[in-house]
Amino acid sequence: MGPAAGSVTARYLVYFQYLGTDFNGVAAVRGSQRAVAVGVQNYLEEAAKRLNSVVPVKFTISSRTDAGVHALCNAAHLDVQRRSGQPPFSPEVLAEALNAHLRHPAIRILQAFRVPSDFHARHAATSRTYLYRLVTGCHRPDQLSVFERNRCWPLRAGCLDVGAMREAAQHLLGTHDFSAFQSAGSPATSSVRTLRRASVSPDPGSPFVLPQENRLRFWNLEFESQSFLYRQVRRMTAVLVAVGLGALMPAQVKVILESRDPLGRHQARVAPAHGLFLKSVLYGRLGFTTRKAQITPRCPADVRAP
Known part of the structure; x- marks a missing residue:
């Protein structure tokens, strides 16, 4: 019409x-x-x-x-x-x-x-960033605050080898064929993507956790790329968690990536959906103005400078 x-x-x-x-x-x-x-x-x-x-x-x-x-x-x-x-x-x-x-x-x-x-x-999107939230020290589901349930992945382990996770994440950075981290059903014609950032950092702590629950520690994983394959972030997260728990060595992540095999023992695992957040979608400068100044639309949640 x-x-x-x-x-x-x-x-x-x-x-x-x-x-x-x-x-x-x-x-x-x-x-x-x-x-x-x-x-x-x-x-x-x-x-x-x-x-x-x-x-x-x-x-x-x-x-x-x-x-x-x-x-x-x-x-x-x-x-x-x-x-x-x-x-x-x-x-x-x-x-x-x-x-x-x-x-x-x-x-x-x-x-x-x-x-x-x-x-x-x-x-037109030039960048997408995903945040994945983990919590360690949660031996039973009922030990997690009701306000955090369905908002993070609770792990029974008391700690993670964060240094090893960061080392492993370095193997994922750059332009690669990410077939090993793609779930079936993807409409993408190419599995080549460029991962610009992959970070593992401690979260200062949830405001919904009581002082007596200090055994719980929260962690943030962030991934940035122009675009991602179907369930790529959740599969990468599962592999990095396996490294943090000692089930994989950091160098094995490179082997998994280069295998291009999505059905291997470790890369077939998918982190739970409820720990994943789309954090921001960024756009380049567009040809429209506001108050006589060219602007870059960006998610209000994203605080980085243009």
Whole structure:
């Protein structure tokens, strides 16, 4: 359907976050399957119906996330076609309107930008960063704070060899064929990716853990690339945890990577979905301005300088 006479179509980039526990991933679930599962996108598009766009609003999601995976900051673009004589929504009004009509408390719109009509939220992304949260010293599931359940991977081990994990992570950096860390079902035509950053660091500690629970220690793994293969981050995490637990030597990670075999004993393991967060999606400088200055849209959760 073409634009209605006199109507104005505006494209927006929106950043949004969600706790993934209640969703079948971020992508919309269509047809009869919706009776048993719903994606974050379903709720976003339901809220967008209240914008009264001439053409139904569809969200094009930057980064797919699986069931149970969270997002501190994901991104999407959408087109809103207002009726003749009505000016486009300002980005601020759009964000407020979507938040007002969202019907699930675990989803929030963070920010919106006007973007050119040919902007594409998935193809234009220059960087994606994932955070994986671990906790050691959790011998039983009921020893973890109720506020942390479904937000980290609890390990029974009391400690991790973080030095060995960092050494192992160095073998993953750079441009490689990551077939060994790709799960079946990926639509990618190439398994070559460039991993820019892979870090392992202690978390200062969860605010939801009581002082008497000081046996628990939290750890953050972060991975940055322009794009990732299906379940690549969760498979890399599982291998690095195996190194931290002494089941693998750091040098074996290089052997696994070069094997390009996703079915090996160690690389076939996948870390649980509930410990994974999409942390940020970044875009290069775009050809639009605000207050007469060219800007770089970025997730509010990302604090690095442009």
